[in-house]
Amino acid sequence: MRNLLIIIIAFTTLFSCSKPTGYVIKGEIKGKENGEIKLMKYANGKWKAEDSASIVKGKFELKGKADLPELRIISIPPQTVVAQFFAENGTLSLTASMDSLSKTEVVGSKSNDDFTILKKELSNISKETQGLQQKYNQARQSGDEEAMKRAQIDYEAMMGNQKVYTKNFVREHPKSTVSPLIILMQSAQEMSAHEIDTLVAFLDPSIQGSIYIAELKKLAEKIRVTDLDAVAADFTQSTPEGTPLTLSSLRGKIVLLDFWASWCAPCRQENPALVATYTKFKDKGFDILGVSLDKEKGAWVKAITDDQLTWHQVSDLKYLQNEVAVKYGVRTIPFSLLLGKDGKIIAKNLRGADLEKKIAELLH
Numbered sequence: 001m002r003n004l005l006i007i008i009i010a011f012t013t014l015f016s017c018s019k020p021t022g023y024v025i026k027g028e029i030k031g032k033e034n035g036e037i038k039l040m041k042y043a044n045g046k047w048k049a050e051d052s053a054s055i056v057k058g059k060f061e062l063k064g065k066a067d068l069p070e071l072r073i074i075s076i077p078p079q080t081v082v083a084q085f086f087a088e089n090g091t092l093s094l095t096a097s098m099d100s101l102s103k104t105e106v107v108g109s110k111s112n113d114d115f116t117i118l119k120k121e122l123s124n125i126s127k128e129t130q131g132l133q134q135k136y137n138q139a140r141q142s143g144d145e146e147a148m149k150r151a152q153i154d155y156e157a158m159m160g161n162q163k164v165y166t167k168n169f170v171r172e173h174p175k176s177t178v179s180p181l182i183i184l185m186q187s188a189q190e191m192s193a194h195e196i197d198t199l200v201a202f203l204d205p206s207i208q209g210s211i212y213i214a215e216l217k218k219l220a221e222k223i224r225v226t227d228l229d230a231v232a233a234d235f236t237q238s239t240p241e242g243t244p245l246t247l248s249s250l251r252g253k254i255v256l257l258d259f260w261a262s263w264c265a266p267c268r269q270e271n272p273a274l275v276a277t278y279t280k281f282k283d284k285g286f287d288i289l290g291v292s293l294d295k296e297k298g299a300w301v302k303a304i305t306d307d308q309l310t311w312h313q314v315s316d317l318k319y320l321q322n323e324v325a326v327k328y329g330v331r332t333i334p335f336s337l338l339l340g341k342d343g344k345i346i347a348k349n350l351r352g353a354d355l356e357k358k359i360a361e362l363l364h
Contacts, residue, residue, distance in 0.1 A: 022065040023089045025074070025106075029058050029082065031098030037082070039064055040073040047073060065089065068210050069111035069177045084119075086111040086178060114178045118169060122186075125162045129155060133265050140272070152269065152352075163187055175204040180212035188219055188331060190349065193227060196220040222329025231343050232257065235324045237291065237314035240301050245289070245314050251343050253287045254362050256355070259325055259335040261293040262303035267334040271307040273352050277359065278311055284363050285341075287311060293333060295319035 025039065034055055039062040041050040050064045050072070064072065069088040075081050082096055088109035096104040106112050132155040139147035166186045170179040183191075183199060191199075196216055203213065225233055236246040247257070258274070260267035278288055288311035294300035295317050304313055316323055322330075328337075338347040338358060350358055 021089065022063060023087050023092060023109075025062040025064075025087075025092045025094055027060050027062070027074070027094035027096065029055065029060070029096045029098060031058075032076070033058055036077055037062065038075050038077060040075055042071065068207060069109065070211060071115075071181060085109075086115040088112065111176055111178055114173055114176045118178060118182060121165060122162070125158060125165070129158050129162075132158060133269065136269050148272075155266075155269070163190070170199070170203075174202060175206055177207050177210045177212060179203060180207070180210055180216055184212055184215055184219070184331070188216065191223070193220040193223040196223065219329055219331070222327075226328055226337060226345055226348065228345055228347070230345050232337060232339050232345055233327055235327065237316050237324060239312070239314055240297070240304065245312060247289060248343060250287055250289060250312075252341055253285050254281075254341060254359060255339040255343075256286075256288045257337040257339060258288055258290045259293065259328075259330050259333050260290055261333060262299040263294070264333050268303070268307060270334055270351060271309065274355075275308055275310075277356050280356070281359050281363065282311075286359055286363065289314065291315065291322065291324050292317075293320060293322045293325055293330075 027037075029037075032055055034057075037053055037055050037060050038049045039051040040047040041064070042048075051062045053060045053062050055076075062074065064087060066072075066087045066089060069086050072085060072087040073081060074083045074085075074094065080101070082101055083094060083104045083106055085092075085094075085106040086109055088111045090108060092106055092108035092112070094104065094106045106116075132151050136148055136151035136155065139145075139151055163186070166182055170183060173179050180200075180203060183196075188196060197220055200208075200213055200216055200220075207213065224230075232247065234246065234248045236244050239245055247255075256274075260271075262268075274288070278286070290309060290311060290313040292300050292313060292315035294303075294315055297317060300313075300315060300317070303309075314324075324330075334349075334351075336349055336351075337345050338350055338355070340346050340362065346362070347358055
């Protein structure tokens with residue numbers, strides 16, 4: 001009986017150890033002997049401290065809990081970000097150096113290994129797209145339209161590569177909570193509600209309780225507001241002059257509802273083509289209503305002037321919390337909806353030649 005009890009206790013201990021109820025981060029930071037360090041968790045729209053600790057002789061230990069693997073940030077107050085990683089219950093190890101925080105390594109979590117690979121590939125793509133943006137801006141400043149076209153084509157191709165990589169990652173990692181997060185970050189805005197529903201159903205049952213899947217489901221409900229053939233939800237916001245403008249007041253015209261901001265480089269790159277399209281069709285029954293996600297009026301008005309945007313513009317200057325953007329489920333910009341004369345949604349995110357072709361068809 002005594003031996004049996006020992007076996008049962010040993011088995012129980014082994015079983016409990018195999019399922020940790022939280023995670024521990026054991027870290028070392030070269031170049032930072034002492035100080036405070038925080039573990040940050042995203043909740044209710046803000047990053048909040050989940051734990052904090054003292055750095056002693058470059059070492060620290062932080063603790064937290066994640067029912068399913070989730071994104072976390074470790075930072076040194078007031079703003080120095082040490083690491084962005086996926087936390088998973090168990091023991092994780094962090095090594096960093098204050099003079100090269102971008103090379104911080106966090107190991108001990110399968111989800112974080114997936115996230116590290118993903119970040120590296122997306123970072124490479126981001127560097128290439130930034131280079132193309134610079135080429136476009138340089139060509140624009142010098143008035144080289146041919147170079148502008150080449151940069152735009154290359155940029156769109158690179159963004160296409162990013163979407164393909166994201167889809168392949170999700171297909172190969174259906175059990176990883178990194179998958180729904182990357183869809184939220186990279187491509188959900190371009191998807192229909194049905195596509196999001198299909199994606200959620202594809203992901204493994206073991207991660208259906210993820211906060212990121214919950215966010216995808218919420219987004220799908222918002223996107224249903226912008227489904228094709230749905231009447232665009234009405235709204236009123238103010239122009240730069242402070243005059244209220246209501247979307248439904250433009251009924252009777254083909255309207256492009258364009259979400260953008262002065263700080264959005266891809267939006268600014270698209271503006272010359274949009275100016276050309278507006279000039280071509282503005283006297284034939286076409287109009288544009290720009291909704292800006294700016295937070296500073298001066299920057300917004302300057303961009304309107306600099307880019308020669310002579311169509312309607314509105315904003316509440318609430319940045320990413322612009323009430324119209326929230327209502328329409330807008331998560332990334334540029335984002336646009338083409339509305340028929342009856343206010344129904346005809347198409348999403350048409351640009352350049354595709355937009356011109358569709359407008360010509362509708363006004364024929």
